[in-house]
Every structure is written in structure tokens, then in C-alpha cells.
Amino acid sequence: xxxxxxxxxxxxxxxxxxxxxxxxxxxxxxxxxxxxxxxxxxxxxxxxxxxxxxxxxxxxxxxxxxxxxxxxxxxxxxxxxxxxxxxxxxxxxxxxxxxxxxxxxxxxxxxxxxxxxxxxxxxxxxxxxxxxxxxxxxxxxxxxxxxxxxxxxxxxxxxxxxxxxxxxxxxxxxxxxxxxxxxxxxxxxxxxxxxxxxxxxxxxxx
Amino acid sequence: xxxxxxxxxxxxxxxxxxxxxxxxxxxxxxxxxxxxxxxxxxxxxxxxxxxxxxxxxxxxxxxxxxxxxxxxxxxxxxxxxxxxxxxxxxxxxxxxxxxxxxxxxxxxxxxxxxxxxxxxxxxxxxxxxxxxxxxxxxxxxxxxxxxxxxxxxxxxxxxxxxxxxxxxxxxxxxxxxxxxxxxxxxxxxxxxxxxxxxxxxxxxxxxxxxxxxxxxxxxxxxx
Amino acid sequence: xxxxxxxxxxxxxxxxxxxxxxxxxxxxxxxxxxxxxxxxxxxxxxxxxxxxxxxxxxxxxxxxxxxxxxxxxxxxxxxxxxxxxxxxxxxxxxxxxxxxxxxxxxxxxxxxxxxxxxxxxxxxxxxxxxxxxxxxxxxxxxxxxxxxxxxxxxxxxxxxxxxxxxxxxxxxxxxxxxxxxxxxxxxxxxxxxxxxxxxxxxxxxxxxxxxxxxxxxxxxxxxxxxxxxxxxxxxxxxxxxxxxxxxxxxxx
Amino acid sequence: xxxxxxxxxxxxxxxxxxxxxxxxxxxxxxxxxxxxxxxxxxxxxxxxxxxxxx
Numbered sequence: 001x002x003x004x005x006x007x008x009x010x011x012x013x014x015x016x017x018x019x020x021x022x023x024x025x026x027x028x029x030x031x032x033x034x035x036x037x038x039x040x041x042x043x044x045x046x047x048x049x050x051x052x053x054x055x056x057x058x059x060x061x062x063x064x065x066x067x068x069x070x071x072x073x074x075x076x077x078x079x080x081x082x083x084x085x086x087x088x089x090x091x092x093x094x095x096x097x098x099x100x101x102x103x104x105x106x107x108x109x110x111x112x113x114x115x116x117x118x119x120x121x122x123x124x125x126x127x128x129x130x131x132x133x134x135x136x137x138x139x140x141x142x143x144x145x146x147x148x149x150x151x152x153x154x155x156x157x158x159x160x161x162x163x164x165x166x167x168x169x170x171x172x173x174x175x176x177x178x179x180x181x182x183x184x185x186x187x188x189x190x191x192x193x194x195x196x197x198x199x200x201x202x203x204x205x206x
Numbered sequence: 207x208x209x210x211x212x213x214x215x216x217x218x219x220x221x222x223x224x225x226x227x228x229x230x231x232x233x234x235x236x237x238x239x240x241x242x243x244x245x246x247x248x249x250x251x252x253x254x255x256x257x258x259x260x261x262x263x264x265x266x267x268x269x270x271x272x273x274x275x276x277x278x279x280x281x282x283x284x285x286x287x288x289x290x291x292x293x294x295x296x297x298x299x300x301x302x303x304x305x306x307x308x309x310x311x312x313x314x315x316x317x318x319x320x321x322x323x324x325x326x327x328x329x330x331x332x333x334x335x336x337x338x339x340x341x342x343x344x345x346x347x348x349x350x351x352x353x354x355x356x357x358x359x360x361x362x363x364x365x366x367x368x369x370x371x372x373x374x375x376x377x378x379x380x381x382x383x384x385x386x387x388x389x390x391x392x393x394x395x396x397x398x399x400x401x402x403x404x405x406x407x408x409x410x411x412x413x414x415x416x417x418x419x420x421x422x423x424x425x426x427x428x429x
Numbered sequence: 430x431x432x433x434x435x436x437x438x439x440x441x442x443x444x445x446x447x448x449x450x451x452x453x454x455x456x457x458x459x460x461x462x463x464x465x466x467x468x469x470x471x472x473x474x475x476x477x478x479x480x481x482x483x484x485x486x487x488x489x490x491x492x493x494x495x496x497x498x499x500x501x502x503x504x505x506x507x508x509x510x511x512x513x514x515x516x517x518x519x520x521x522x523x524x525x526x527x528x529x530x531x532x533x534x535x536x537x538x539x540x541x542x543x544x545x546x547x548x549x550x551x552x553x554x555x556x557x558x559x560x561x562x563x564x565x566x567x568x569x570x571x572x573x574x575x576x577x578x579x580x581x582x583x584x585x586x587x588x589x590x591x592x593x594x595x596x597x598x599x600x601x602x603x604x605x606x607x608x609x610x611x612x613x614x615x616x617x618x619x620x621x622x623x624x625x626x627x628x629x630x631x632x633x634x635x636x637x638x639x640x641x642x643x644x645x646x647x648x649x650x651x652x653x654x655x656x657x658x659x660x661x662x663x664x665x666x667x668x669x670x671x672x673x674x675x676x677x678x679x680x681x
Numbered sequence: 682x683x684x685x686x687x688x689x690x691x692x693x694x695x696x697x698x699x700x701x702x703x704x705x706x707x708x709x710x711x712x713x714x715x716x717x718x719x720x721x722x723x724x725x726x727x728x729x730x731x732x733x734x735x
Contacts, residue, residue, distance in 0.1 A: 051428070082285070085288060382608045534712045538712040670731070674731050
């Protein structure tokens with residue numbers, strides 16, 4: 001499966017954020033979307049996720065557009081936006097379980113704990129999320145992403161509020177995912193300093 | 207399909223019942239509202255019996271109006287709605303589960319209180335039973351209408367009183383039917399017609415509104 | 430029929446519709462004045478006094494057109510909102526939004542004249558009967574629609590949200606009407622809404638029909654202006670508007 | 682002609698309904714005028730705006 005974008009245009013607040021955008025991401029590739037604040041990074045990512053409809057252009061997943069095969073596409077993609085998608089009153093374990101069930105996946109308690117342990121959150125596994133810091137919540141959300149193991153990851157500013165060590169750890173996970181023929185799209189205004197990849201495409205918006 | 211419904215439902219219930227303030231404050235509001243009327247009219251027992259069903263109905267509607275604003279507020283801030291919209295399951299199904307949970311959390315406590323409130327307001331047993339029955343049949347419609355209002359105003363920062371203007375027209379038929387059911391009982395006839403109609407409206411709301419709300423929510427995500 | 434549909438599609442672009450409205454406007458306005466003038470003269474002077482209500486019934490000539498148009502405009506809004514929701518034709522939403530304030534004013538007029546009429550007839554300014562209640566709720570629906578449209582800053586979003594609201598309201602109004610109606614008939618028997626039903630005399634009916642037609646044409650004329658303004662506002666940045674403005678500037 | 686005249690006479694007195702009739706007619710036509718004025722105002726304002734813009 002290839003993610004293919006053709007002649008995409010996004011119109012917001014009386015002007016075009018971008019026009020005639022063409023690119024494709026194939027298995028094992030990472031796409032980095034860069035640009036200043038307000039240049040349309042998040043909007044582009046939302047379009048790719050199918051959350052919003054572009055002014056013009058099409059997004060293909062394989063041979064068909066993502067809007068035609070929405071259920072199938074949603075099944076092969078995980079999206080992490082600005083907001084974590086974590087309920088404040090639920091524990092990390094419960095949150096991850098919710099996300100897994102919503103994605104039609106089996107829930108292994110052990111596996112979830114393992115992954116939480118890998119980011120030093122095992123002690124917090126059974127406390128409500130409002131006790132966690134911003135960065136810790138972000139980590140939980142990324143854990144959910146890792147457990148889900150969907151081929152395509154769409155990540156909006158995944159590194160905000162994370163410490164250096166976690167960023168390093170996360171980027172190792174990215175490389176692992178790419179080796180298993182996964183695809184990653186990242187919107188970020190910082191460069192990926194730890195990753196040294198041949199198969200990286202960069203788009204600069206604005 | 208059913209599994210995801212249950213998951214969505216229970217996790218919403220956990221969220222509400224874990225924070226006492228969230229489910230208790232509407233109940234308290236309801237009690238205060240009714241008690242104020244009771245105190246104000248307390249010396250005239252006959253008059254109280256005449257209008258107390260109306261007071262309880264209005265208190266119920268106002269309480270649900272105040273809770274309506276918060277249905278999706280937290281979910282929007284936490285990004286849950288985006289995840290719901292991206293689930294392979296149809297959004298209306300998930301919304302139905304959420305609405306059901308919201309109904310349990312907001313309407314059920316009030317209905318359980320009804321016997322006590324009814325005694326406080328000097329209602330005879332028969333009327334209390336009828337009040338609970340009509341509320342039970344009407345409240346799903348009230349909740350669903352609230353869900354629709356909440357999705358329509360989801361992008362507004364403070365929807366408060368404006369939501370009232372939107373929801374008032376939609377509350378009116380339910381209020382009228384509930385009210386007329388009780389007035390019928392005063393004249394010693396069993397108001398089966400109103401009860402059936404209330405049930406029908408609730409069914410209509412349960413089947414149609416999740417679709418409308420899902421469409422509205424998807425558009426709101428677009429922004 | 431297919432020619433007609435083709436013609437409609439041809440009109441579907443804002444630019445064509447703008448000019449179309451411009452051409453229709455004087456006709457609507459002219460005929461509406463004629464119809465209203467006949468209605469006024471006929472209603473106030475030619476028609477005889479009612480045998481029950483005396484001259485009080487003459488309020489019918491403004492009340493009924495207002496009430497009719499308030500419902501009619503809402504129905505039109507609902508139809509255009511449905512078209513917008515199904516086929517996503519932006520022009521449909523634009524028309525619905527442009528006529529909504531007109532409908533709100535008519536609803537308010539119908540309510541006020543209704544209660545003025547009610548005072549001498551029923552002895553009270555207001556009763557909660559089916560027609561008055563549903564008219565009041567209709568006013569709230571109009572206000573809700575307009576308020577929501579203005580409150581949501583993202584206009585595309587506002588359009589869809591309001592279209593959904595309009596359609597839901599359309600289901601709501603008959604339910605309210607009949608629930609009050611049944612309530613009244615069950616509870617106190619039909620007492621209020623039954624008077625004055627015998628066959629209406631032609632000298633009374635003709636001015637009424639003429640008045641309704643006049644009001645409807647007036648609404649359409651006003652709608653033409655409002656729709657044109659709204660089209661210009663939404664297509665502010667487009668080329669054809671530039672050309673149009675240049676042409677008007679040259680003429681001045 | 683006589684019939685019309687009779688009716689005119691009754692309008693003069695209006696059988697006690699005169700104030701109600703005048704009130705309702707004036708409200709409605711005030712309403713009509715109001716929509717008219719508002720719509721024209723809006724159109725004019727936009728026209729000025731457009732001319733200044735271009």
C-alpha cells in the first residue's frame with residue numbers, strides 16, 4: 001500500500017495554505033512535514049487522516065481514495081494529533097484498552113504493561129491520567145500507537161513536551177517500525193536529529 | 207460492534223462516576239430548584255399538588271439543559287472525539303453509546319430521587335409513579351436532543367444560554383406531553399395516549415439524532 | 430422537464446443567479462405593490478363587516494399573510510437546507526440564510542397581530558393554544574438558526590450545522606402543533622379554535638388572497654436583494670465580482 | 682356604491698375595533714419597511730466596501 005497525494009490544496013481564512021501538493025509515501029519511508037506555525041502542517045495531517053476535506057485534490061491509499069474506503073483506511077492508520085486522546089479520569093491502561101478496542105484489536109494486559117514499562121510509566125499504570133504530566137500523557141498516547149501496530153502512522157508534533165531520552169527512545173521505535181515496512185508521516189517544526197535515514201522525504205510548507 | 211458499544215459506554219460511565227462533582231452537582235441543582243418552589247408555596251398544600259408535577263418537569267429540563275454543555279466539552283479538549291471519528295466503526299454508533307452513558311449519568315439519578323421529591327411535594331403515590339414513567343419515557347428524547355445541541359454548538363467557546371434558545375423548541379413537545387399526561391390523571395383517566403406518544407418521540411430521537419449528530423461532528427472536525 | 434432541470438443547473442452558479450435575481454426584482458416589486466394595494470382597499474373598504482366579529486376581523490388581512498409566510502419561508506429554508514445537505518450546493522445554503530431574517534420578522538408580526546386580534550375576540554392577549562405556541566416556537570427556531578449562523582466563525586461549518594438545525598426544527602414544529610392540539614381537545618374539548626369557520630364570502634376572500642400574494646411577492650423581491658448582497662459578500666475575492674465592480678465604476 | 686359608502690362609515694367608527702386594526706396594520710407595515718431598509722442598507726454598505734477595495 002502506498003499513500004499517494006495528488007494536487008492537494010487547502011484553503012483557510014481567505015488564503016491558500018498550500019496548493020498543488022504532490023507526494024507519495026511507500027512502505028519503509030518516513031515523510032517529515034516542516035514549516036512555521038500556521039503554515040498548514042496540522043491541516044495537511046488532518047486531511048491525510050481523513051478528518052477534514054481538502055479544497056482540491058485527492059489522497060489515495062493504494063488504488064482508491066481514502067474517502068471511498070474509509071473503514072479499511074482507518075483500520076490501517078493511527079493518528080496522533082495535538083491532543084493526546086486520553087481521558088483524564090481514566091488510567092493509562094484503561095485509555096490504551098479503549099483505543100485498542102476502538103481499533104478492532106485484541107487487548108493483552110501484559111503487552112500494554114511491557115510497553116508502559118519501556119517508557120518508565122509502569123508505576124503510573126493504574127492511576128488516573130490527570131496525575132500525569134503533559135509529557136507523560138504524551139508518552140502514554142505514543143505507547144497506544146506502538147501497541148496498535150498499524151502500518152501507517154500520522155503524528156502531529158510527536159516530540160512536544162518529551163525529554164531528550166524519550167525522544168531518542170521514540171526515534172529508535174520509528175526506525176524499527178520503518179524496518180518492518182511501516183510508513184510514518186510526521187509534522188514537526190524541529191528536525192529529527194537522532195534519525196539518520198536514507199529513506200526520508202522532507203516537505204517544507206509555507 | 208457490541209463490544210465497542212459496551213467499551214465506549216462503560217468508559218464514559220467510569221469517567222463520570224469517578225469524579226463525584228460531575229454527577230452530583232446536577233442532582234443538587236435539581237433538589238435546590240424543587241426545594242425553593244416547595245418552600246415558596248409550602249403553606250398552600252392544594253396548590254402545591256396542582257403545580258408540583260410541572261415544577262418537577264421544568265426542574266428536570268433545566269437540569270439537563272445545564273448539563274448539556276458538558277457532554278462533549280471534555281472529549282473535545284482531550285482529543286477523544288478525533289479518535290472516535292477515526293475509528294473504523296460508524297461514528298453514530300459510538301455516539302449512541304456515549305449518549306446512553308450520559309443518560310445513565312444525568313437522568314437516572316434524578317429519576318431515582320423522584321419518590322423522595324414527590325413526597326416532599328405532597329404528591330399522591332399514583333402520580334409519583336406516573337411522573338417516573340413519563341420521565342423515564344421522555345428523558346431519552348431530552349438527552350438525545352441535548353446531544354444534538356451540544357454537537358451543533360461544539361465549536362463555540364461559551365454556548366451556555368444560547369444553547370437554551372436552540373434547545374427550547376425541541377424540549378417543548380416533551381414538556382407538553384408529560385404535563386398533559388399528569389393533568390389527565392387528575393381527571394381520573396389513564397393517559398395511555400400521551401405515554402405512547404412520549405415513547406414514540408424518544409424512539410424517533412434515538413434512531414435519528416445519532417446520525418444527525420455524527421454528521422455535525424464530522425463537519426466540526428473539519429475545522 | 431429535462432429542459433427545465435437543465436435551466437436550473439445553468440442558474441446554479443452564483444454569478445448567473447446574481448443577474449437572474451437582478452432581472453426578477455422589479456417584476457416582483459411591481460406586482461407585489463399592485464396586489465397589496467388591492468388587498469388593502471378590498472380588505473379595509475370593500476369587504477363587509479363580519480357578522481360575528483364586526484370590523485375586528487379585518488385584522489385577518491395582515492395576520493394571515495404574515496402567519497402563512499412565516500411557515501412558508503421556513504419550509505422553503507428547510508427544502509434548501511436539505512438540498513444543501515444532500516448535494517452540497519452552496520447556493521442553496523445561501524438562499525436559506527438570506528431569507529431567514531425575513532421569516533423571523535413575519536413570525537414576529539404574526540405573533541403581535543395575533544395577540545392584538547385575540548384581545549377583542551378572546552378577551553386576552555395570549556393563550557397557549559396550538560397555533561400561537563407553534564408560532565412562538567417557530568420564532569425561537571428562526572432566532573436559533575440566525576444566532577448559530579452568526580456565532581460560528583467558520584462559515585462552511587456554520588452552513589452545515591444550521592442546515593441540520595433547520596431540518597430538525599421542521600420535524601419539531603408539527604409535533605408541537607399536534608401535541609398542543611390534542612392536549613387541548615382531550616383536556617378541555619375544542620372550544621377556542623373552532624369559531625368563524627363558515628364558508629367565507631368572496632368579497633372577503635378575494636382581498637385576503639390578494640394580500641397573501643402581495644406579501645409573498647414582496648418577500649421574493651426582498652429575497653432577491655438579500656441574495657444578491659450575500660452572493661457578492663461570499664464571492665468577494667472572485668474575478669467576476671471584480672469585473673462587475675469595474676463596470677459599475679465606469680458607469681459612474 | 683352605497684354599499685361601499687356604508688362600509689366606509691363603519692371604518693370611521695370601526696365599531697370599537699379601530700385602535701386594534703390600526704395597531705396591527707401599522708405593526709405589519711412597519712415590519713415590512715424594516716426588512717426593506719435593513720436589506721437596502723446591507724447592500725449599500727457592501728457596495729461601498731467593494732468600491733473601496735477595488
